[in-house]
Amino acid sequence: MRSLPLTFCAALVAGTIALPASAAPADPKTDEPRDEKRSGTVSVTPSRVSPDGEVELRVDVCGKGRSARGNSEAFTSEARFAPADGKGLVAHARIRSDAAPDDYEIWVTCEDGHGRATGTVTVVRHSRPSPVAPVRAGGGGTALLAEQAAADEGPGTRHTVIGLGLGAVAAVAVALRSVRRRRTAAH
Template sequence: MRSLPLTFCATVAAATIALPASTALAESEPKDHKGSVSVTPSNVSPGGEVELWVDACGRSRSATGNSEAFVSEARFAPADGKGLFAEARIRSDAAPDDYEVWVTCKDGHGKATGTFTVVHHSRPSPVAPVRAGGGGTATLAEQAGEQSGPGTRHAVIGLALGAVAAVAVAFRSARRRRSALD
């Protein structure tokens, strides 16, 4: 009968020793960090680019990000101690809609998600360089081109110069004829 209390005490002692060890092991294992992805700009046109920031990766030095709207996988790298940074290009055929971004840390212990919106503008924004020089003067040059050109004033001046030339030729011809007859 005395063996039952002894067994009970041995079990309690073993559990007391094992419990702190299992708690310490659980704390030393890396935990999955969950976070969010910051997408700038949050509204983007097809063919445009977005900047992605994530801080859910802890000590991981890299991560990858995907979205149905991306041309290819975004690769994250450390940036200024603020977390990880990447750029991604939006497919030119992406339909206007809200899209989700999924980021997975390289060590596999962190994940993050974010959203952005693809919008279509009435005028497509250029992706390639534009044939215009001088920065903002392209708009002024376009407006000046619409306003200049031959108008009524130019037509009247042209007709007057043409009439003067015709009269000068007529007088010169008449003078030559008189000289030839004399």
């Protein structure tokens, strides 16, 4: 993904070195300011985002331009810039839900076509929140108390012994009652 910009930069450097000084323009100034190509950078907030997340983009390269358009392979659609508090232009863009974790270049072109800006957004893996139990909600904190009580109490050895003892008492009571019925029936 980065090899294409590197190729263009290498070609530009090679062409600049090979260009003789006499072939360079004598006067770099132009009479018409509209011919000037402004360039700048795109401010991306947050710079690291998960797929299906949203980023805010800001540029100040468009001068008095009222709008601009931005694109990236990571965006679901074209970002449309509008004026923002006298501090350049701002837009919001959504990251594709199927965007692979990587660095993606952003290109912005001013509406007058004389300003351009570039930037980078980093797409990271989904950071899905994992649920935490129990949910601490309602009852003014009773969920916390219930959690502690459930952890402290529970069927343990003490409860097993008590249960067996009560079962033995019940078995003896049933046996004695059966014996008593037989004796009263025999008389």
